[in-house]
Amino acid sequence: MWNKIIDISSKATKQWKSILLIYGVQLVLGSIVAVIAYRQFNGAIGSSLELDRLANGFDRSIFSDMINKFPVIIEHIQSRFALMVVLFLMLSIFLHAGLLSNIRYGYYSIFKYFQNANIYFFKFLKVVLISLILKIVVLAIIWVPFFMLIGDPLETFHSEKTLIFTVIGLVILSALCLIVIWLWSVLSRYHIVDENRLLVSMKSGWRLLISNFARYYIVGCGLILLHVIITWLYTLVVDDWGAETWFTVLALVIMQQLFSLIRIWIRVFGYSAVND
Amino acid sequence: MVEKWLRNSLLVFMTIMVVNTCVFTQCNTSYNQSQSLKIANYDIEVHLDHKGKSASCIQKLNWKNTSPDTLRELRFYMYMNAFKDLKSTYLKNTRKMFGQDLKNRTKKEWGHIEVTQAVDRNGNDLVQNQEYIQPNDGNALDETVLSIPLEMPLLPGEVIELDMNFDVKLPRTIVRSGYGPRDFFLFVHWFPQVCVYELKVDGNWGWNSHQFMPGTEFFSDFGDYNVEIYASDHLVIGGSGCKTFSGKVLGTIGEQLVRFQAHDLIDFGWVAYPEYETYTSTYGDTDIEILMVPEHYAFADRYLKAIEQSLEYLEKHVGKYPYPKITVVDPPTHTLNSGFMEYPMMITGATAYGIPRSVRSVESLVIHEFTHMYFMASLASNEKEEAWLDEGFVTYFEDRILDHYYGNQSSLFDVLGARSGNAQQSRNEYVSMENPNLGKIARPGWEFDGGFKSLIYAKTATAFKTMERIIGSDIMDEIIKTYFERYKFTHPKEADLRKIIKEVLEKNTSNFDSDKYLNQVLHATSSINFKMVDINNSTKTIEAIREGNFEIGTEVLIMFKDGSSKTVNWEGSEKHFKHTFSSSKEVISAHIDPEQKIYLDLNLNNNSITLDPNKKPLYKYAAKLGHWLQAVSQWTSFMM
Numbered sequence: 001m002w003n004k005i006i007d008i009s010s011k012a013t014k015q016w017k018s019i020l021l022i023y024g025v026q027l028v029l030g031s032i033v034a035v036i037a038y039r040q041f042n043g044a045i046g047s048s049l050e051l052d053r054l055a056n057g058f059d060r061s062i063f064s065d066m067i068n069k070f071p072v073i074i075e076h077i078q079s080r081f082a083l084m085v086v087l088f089l090m091l092s093i094f095l096h097a098g099l100l101s102n103i104r105y106g107y108y109s110i111f112k113y114f115q116n117a118n119i120y121f122f123k124f125l126k127v128v129l130i131s132l133i134l135k136i137v138v139l140a141i142i143w144v145p146f147f148m149l150i151g152d153p154l155e156t157f158h159s160e161k162t163l164i165f166t167v168i169g170l171v172i173l174s175a176l177c178l179i180v181i182w183l184w185s186v187l188s189r190y191h192i193v194d195e196n197r198l199l200v201s202m203k204s205g206w207r208l209l210i211s212n213f214a215r216y217y218i219v220g221c222g223l224i225l226l227h228v229i230i231t232w233l234y235t236l237v238v239d240d241w242g243a244e245t246w247f248t249v250l251a252l253v254i255m256q257q258l259f260s261l262i263r264i265w266i267r268v269f270g271y272s273a274v275n276d
Numbered sequence: 277m278v279e280k281w282l283r284n285s286l287l288v289f290m291t292i293m294v295v296n297t298c299v300f301t302q303c304n305t306s307y308n309q310s311q312s313l314k315i316a317n318y319d320i321e322v323h324l325d326h327k328g329k330s331a332s333c334i335q336k337l338n339w340k341n342t343s344p345d346t347l348r349e350l351r352f353y354m355y356m357n358a359f360k361d362l363k364s365t366y367l368k369n370t371r372k373m374f375g376q377d378l379k380n381r382t383k384k385e386w387g388h389i390e391v392t393q394a395v396d397r398n399g400n401d402l403v404q405n406q407e408y409i410q411p412n413d414g415n416a417l418d419e420t421v422l423s424i425p426l427e428m429p430l431l432p433g434e435v436i437e438l439d440m441n442f443d444v445k446l447p448r449t450i451v452r453s454g455y456g457p458r459d460f461f462l463f464v465h466w467f468p469q470v471c472v473y474e475l476k477v478d479g480n481w482g483w484n485s486h487q488f489m490p491g492t493e494f495f496s497d498f499g500d501y502n503v504e505i506y507a508s509d510h511l512v513i514g515g516s517g518c519k520t521f522s523g524k525v526l527g528t529i530g531e532q533l534v535r536f537q538a539h540d541l542i543d544f545g546w547v548a549y550p551e552y553e554t555y556t557s558t559y560g561d562t563d564i565e566i567l568m569v570p571e572h573y574a575f576a577d578r579y580l581k582a583i584e585q586s587l588e589y590l591e592k593h594v595g596k597y598p599y600p601k602i603t604v605v606d607p608p609t610h611t612l613n614s615g616f617m618e619y620p621m622m623i624t625g626a627t628a629y630g631i632p633r634s635v636r637s638v639e640s641l642v643i644h645e646f647t648h649m650y651f652m653a654s655l656a657s658n659e660k661e662e663a664w665l666d667e668g669f670v671t672y673f674e675d676r677i678l679d680h681y682y683g684n685q686s687s688l689f690d691v692l693g694a695r696s697g698n699a700q701q702s703r704n705e706y707v708s709m710e711n712p713n714l715g716k717i718a719r720p721g722w723e724f725d726g727g728f729k730s731l732i733y734a735k736t737a738t739a740f741k742t743m744e745r746i747i748g749s750d751i752m753d754e755i756i757k758t759y760f761e762r763y764k765f766t767h768p769k770e771a772d773l774r775k776i777i778k779e780v781l782e783k784n785t786s787n788f789d790s791d792k793y794l795n796q797v798l799h800a801t802s803s804i805n806f807k808m809v810d811i812n813n814s815t816k817t818i819e820a821i822r823e824g825n826f827e828i829g830t831e832v833l834i835m836f837k838d839g840s841s842k843t844v845n846w847e848g849s850e851k852h853f854k855h856t857f858s859s860s861k862e863v864i865s866a867h868i869d870p871e872q873k874i875y876l877d878l879n880l881n882n883n884s885i886t887l888d889p890n891k892k893p894l895y896k897y898a899a900k901l902g903h904w905l906q907a908v909s910q911w912t913s914f915m916m
Contacts, residue, residue, distance in 0.1 A: 026906045034902030041894045049867050049884035054893035059685065060696040064704045065881045081905055088909040092916045128916050135915065152375070158458065159571045160609040161629045182914060224914075231907065240693040243896035252896060256903035263910045 008276055011103075012269040017110045018099050019264050025091060026260060029084040036080050040073045041066070055243045097124045099268065100186070103275050104193040116193075123192050127202065131185035138177045142170055179220040184209050186274050187216070216274060223270035227263065234259045303518035303563050303600035309539040311598060312498035312765035315340050316470045322463075324507035324548065329384075329455045330445040331463070337438040338499075339470050343481040347430040347473065349423050350438075351409070351485040353496070355465035356389035357419035358488040359447035359454070365410070365418040366488045373450055374613040387447030387454065391422065391468050395439045400427040402438070412487045412722070420488040422468065442468055449614050452624070456611030459511060464545035464619055469496050472658075474767065486660050489722035493659035494543065498765055501544045503536040512554065514567045514603050515546030516621040538621060540598075540765055542656045545619035547605050559584045560591070563601040569608045575627045575638055579604050582642035589677045590650060593753050595760040598654045602646065616641060618648035634690045636682060640698055644674040654764045661720045662770060663728075664798065668717075668736025669756075675699035675737055699741055699875075705734035707878045713824075718770060718798040738875050739797040745873035747781065747788050755780045770798070793828065797876075802826040805878040806868040808885045818866045820846070820853040826876070833870040835886075836861040864888055 012019075044066045045051065053059050067074055098117030102108065105116070146166075150156055157163045188205030195201050209216055238255045241248055319336040341347055358366035362378060371379050394402040408419040430436050444466050446455045453464045471485035472495055484495060501517055509524055509532035517538025525531040538544060547567065555566040555576045564583050568576050583604060587597055603622040607615040615626035623645035627638045647670045651657075657665035678687035678698035686695040696704075706712065714727040717736055721728065744752040759768070759776045777790045796802055804826035810819040818834060829848040835841050838861055846853045846868070857863065865886035872880060 026909055029909065030902035030906040033905045034898040037901045038894055038898035041897060042891070045881045046891070046894065047885050047887075047889050048881045049865055049870075049886050050881050051890045051893050054897075055890055057685070058693055058695055060694075060700045061703065061880060064700075064708065065879045068704075068708045069879050069881070077901065081901070081908075084905055085909055085912060089912060089916055092909075092913040096913075096916065132915065155457070155610060158608075158610060159569070159629070161571045163609075164629055178914075227911065234907075235692045241896075243892040246892060249892050249895050249899070253899045256899060256906075260903065260906045260910070263907070267910070 004276070008269060008272045011272045011276075012265060014108050015099070015102060015268050015272075017108065018102055018113055019261070019268055021110065021113065022095050022099070022264050023261055025095065026088065026264075027257070029088055030260075033077070033081055033084055037077050040070075040076060044070045044073060057240070057242050093125050093128050094121050096189070097121050100124075100189050100271060101193045103268070103271050104190050120189075120192060123196070123198055124189055126198055127185050127188050127192065130202070131181050134181050135178055138181065139174055142174050142177070146170060175224065176221075179217065179224065180209070183216050183220045183274065186271065190275060219270060219273045223266065226266045230259060230263055230266070304561050305600070307561065307598075307600045312540040313340070313342060314499050314540070315342055315497040317499040317501070318467070318544070319502045320467060320504070320544075322503065322505045322507075324461070324505060324511075326459050326461065326508050326511065326548070328445070329461070330443065331466075333442050333444065333467065335438075335440040335442060335467060337440060337468075337470065338435060339438075340435045341430045341432055341473070343473050343475070344432050345473075345481050346432065347426065349425045350430075350436070351471040351483050352391070352422040352424065352468040353465070353471055353485070353488070353494075354389050354391075354408075354420050354422050354468060355488050355494075356387050356444055356446070356453065357408075359387040359450055360419065361386055361417075363415075363417035364420065364488070365413055365415045366420070366490055367450075368415070368417075369490070376450065376613070378450070381448070385448040387445050388419075389442060389444045389466070389468065391424075391440055391442045393439070393441040394424055396427060397437055398427065402427065409485075410487055411483075411485055412489055415487075418487050421471070421485050440468060449611050452614050452617050454611075454614065456608065456614065458608075458610070459548070459550050460608055460611045460614070461511075461548040462545070462605075462607075462611075462614045462624070463547070464617070465494065465543070466545075469543070471495075472497055472767065477769075477771075484658065484661075486720075486722075489660070489720075491721035491724050491728050493663065493721070495656070495658045495660050495767075496542045498540050498542055498656065501536065501538045501541055503538075503544055503546070505534045505536075505546065505548075506531060507534070507548060508532070510550045511548040512550060512552035512567065513546060513548045514552070514554070514565060514605060514622070516541060516544045516603070516619055518563075518601050541620040542653060543620050545622050547622075547624075549608065551608070555580065557584075559587050560597075561600065562587060562597055564604070565601065566604045566606070568606045571609075571629055572606050572627055575606070575631075578627075578633070578638050579606065579625060579642055582639040583646055585639075585681050586643045586646040586677055589680060590647065590673065593676070594650050594673070594756055595764070597649065598764060599649065602649065604642065616645070618645040618652060620653040621649070623648070632691070636678065636688055636698075639682075640674060640678055640688060643677045644670055647673045647677070650760060655760060656765070656767050657769065658767060659721075662718065663721050664717045664732045664736045665768070665770065665773065667733050668740060671702055671733040671737035672740040675702050675741065699737075702734045702737045703741075703875055705730050706738050706876075712803040712878060713801040716799050716801055735876075736797070742873065742875045743788075743790075743793065745871070745875060747784075747786055751780060751784050751786060754784070770794075796826050796828075800825070803878055804828065804874065804876055805882075806830065806874070807879075807882045808866055808868055811863050811866050811885050811887060813862050815856075816858070816863075817854055817856050818863065819855075820866070820868055822851050822853070824878070828874060830869040830874055833867045834863055835865045835867075837864045 050062050054062050094117050097120040098113035101116035101120055102113050153163050184205055187208050188202040191201035191204040238252055241252045243249050317338040321334040323332045358364045362368060391403055396402060402424045406422055406424045409421050409423045410418050446461060448454055449456050453462055453466060455461050471483050474484050475481050505513055509530045513534045515536050517536040519534060520537045521535035523533060525533050551569055552567040553570055553573060555568060557564045557580055564580060566576055566579050583602060591597055599621050601621060605624045607624055607626060612626055615624045617624045625642050631637060651666040651669040659666055675698045684697040684699060687698045688696045688701050709727060709730045717731050755777050758780055759773055763772055774794060781788055781790055802825035805823040807823060808820045827848040830846050832844045832846055833841060844855050865884060867884040869883055
């Protein structure tokens with residue numbers, strides 16, 4: 001078991017060029033948002049002595065006064081943030097095409113990455129669209145009846161505990177279903193690399209998933225769990241750091257970027273595990 | 277007379293029938309039971325029909341005419357009639373409340389109250405001539421104020437006793453009072469309560485008997501209450517006052533009697549629900565009873581701690597808690613709109629399963645409502661006409677207590693690096709109003725058309741915080757202590773508070789112009805925003821402006837490049853401030869009100885300019901946003 005994990009880790013690590021590429025794309029988009037945010041904040045409170053107060057930690061009054069006075073700041077940052085996320089999602093189809101084909105063929109070069117990404121992009125796009133539709137249908141099947149039947153939740157449920165646990169249960173069920181679809185889509189994409197035929201690949205992907213369901217499912221759930229743990233660790237470790245010195249600011253940025261890199265490595269580890 | 281004899285006999289019989297092995301939960305009796313004039317005293321016997329959501333009641337009223345006038349009528353609040361239909365003044369323009377659609381209610385879901393008998397000492401039944409009156413808006417369909425003409429005039433100093441019968445039907449909970457699923461009952465503002473006959477501002481005496489108007493609460497006289505509740509024994513009952521008796525009624529199947537006694541209250545409320553679990557504790561001389569729904573049991577210690585903190589803080593900074601007990605009622609989620617309220621010696625909280633300890637909504641609510649035991653129950657100002665007098669002080673102390681125990685940057689919530697103090701929340705609620713100049717604070721509740729909470733609660737609390745920072749917390753405490761000691765168990769008005777403020781300020785030789793300040797805060801719509809405009813080292817000037825018509829003086833702190841500083845006074849009357857500094861030193865920053873005393877300032881960020889800004893926090897928060905984009909991108913790409 002441990003040998004397998006070490007072997008997969010090693011394969012994932014060997015994909016460091018792909019990891020850095022994906023990280024680089026995320027970093028560029030993140031930096032765009034960061035620069036926009038900096039400019040907006042600087043324009044609003046950049047010459048205020050209140051910044052000294054903010055250096056010692058979060059101060060709600062400073063942010064709320066800024067937003068009250070310049071509500072457009074938040075709207076601007078929000079819209080750019082959403083735009084960058086959508087842009088990354090579109091790019092991620094291409095990035096996945098290169099990454100998955102590299103993992104499948106055992107390639108590690110960036111040249112091969114781009115070459116295969118170019119080859120498989122449209123087929124992967126079709127898989128993504130099909131899986132997206134499936135995900136929407138599954139979510140609708142789970143949630144629409146809930147919202148239709150629930151009425152006024154405070155009137156319907158004797159105790160909010162029932163409501164809270166029902167919602168938690170449905171969220172977990174949704175996640176479990178989405179993991180199945182996601183695994184199917186990843187396995188289908190691996191088959192596309194092998195067979196180059198969409199429907200046949202999707203069929204093969206499904207068969208493979210069913211034949212090794214427990215194994216794949218553990219990998220899928222583990223991957224999600226690791227992402228949750230990483231986010232929790234991040235908020236625990238660095239979310240409340242101040243900005244007393246340039247060193248703390250720099251340390252914060254380095255720590256943040258380490259977390260980002262680890263997240264991508266974990267994803268590549270997951271893909272390698274599914275491939276194995 | 278025969279009826280009266282029969283009723284009294286029945287009362288004696290019922291009392292005898294109650295078994296002797298009952299539970300007695302008598303409060304500490306050492307407290308002063310005679311603190312008010314005891315104008316309106318009520319003995320009420322309640323027979324609850326839990327299936328019909330109603331109660332038949334017998335009320336013995338003892339009311340004293342403390343005015344110099346001879347009275348020919350008594351006026352009663354009949355609040356429950358506000359929930360009779362959508363024609364009452366309270367609801368006529370309302371179709372939704374607390375998210376509930378009111379227009380589709382069935383007849384059973386509405387409530388009402390009716391006096392069926394009111395017999396005076398001479399045996400005259402006065403209900404024949406009773407009539408509903410509408411002193412505020414003339415809405416003939418509003419039945420929230422009842423006038424009962426007297427057969428014999430009531431002379432100054434005389435006491436009238438009335439033996440009354442009344443029936444009350446609870447509505448399905450709209451705002452607080454009402455019934456909920458699974459036999460939940462909250463009886464508040466539920467009995468015919470005598471209005472206040474008072475000395476008006478114009479020097480004449482008269483009835484203060486407003487209809488139940490939107491945006492208003494309550495106003496009534498102090499008195500003693502003896503309340504006996506006969507109800508099904510599956511219900512757990514709690515209420516204002518002290519429970520002196522609780523036991524099964526012999527000769528009945530499943531009936532219990534619960535008896536309450538309370539002194540010097542302005543109202544009496546009670547609650548019944550089969551699922552309540554009772555938690556009791558004592559803090560100093562005060563008994564604490566908490567009625568919790570089972571799924572909220574984990575919150576009992578949070579309720580208790582909030583009450584203990586409130587008691588500790590208020591007894592130190594305001595005065596001794598004037599009652600022997602407090603009952604805290606936790607409403608079930610299905611009837612959550614019965615929560616968030618204060619009654620004398622009883623408060624209702626509100627919580628929901630799973631609220632983390634770092635989100636102190638439970639504490640802030642309990643502390644707020646408990647503080648009403650001082651500002652409302654004891655200092656019983658008119659909540660209809662001067663709501664700010666209780667809600668403003670209560671919010672101010674809610675801020676102080678929360679900030680004292682949990683830190684002024686994080687007392688309200690502290691989650692994942694985002695946090696807020698309670699006073700910050702109050703200030704923000706005011707300064708983030710779309711129009712902070714919306715209206716003045718000192719006006720009756722029904723005159724508000726929006727902004728009620730932001731002005732009455734938040735702006736008033738922020739104004740008191742500003743005043744505290746200007747005159748100092750010791751003097752502020754002395755004002756409040758004096759106000760409480762002198763006016764507790766009376767109906768203080770704004771003028772009374774002002775008198776105390778001036779007296780204490782004079783005693784402490786403070787030059788704070790309280791009249792000018794309070795006039796601007798309470799009787800004007802003005803706001804204030806100090807703004808530093810420019811530092812010019814070549815002309816050796818700094819310039820600032822005051823936006824808004826609120827006049828108040830402050831200080832400007834000028835920092836020089838060599839580390840030295842200079843403080844300059846800015847008189848409140850000047851809108852434009854220009855200071856020329858003669859020093860050869862270079863100015864590095866200028867800060868208006870550097871200690872943030874003027875907490876009413878609409879924007880504290882623009883109070884200062886520095887030529888050497890600390891950009892580190894900007895980089896930090898920008899980097900954080902950038903990183904969250906990376907994280908969100910990574911998360912959402914699972915969908916692709």
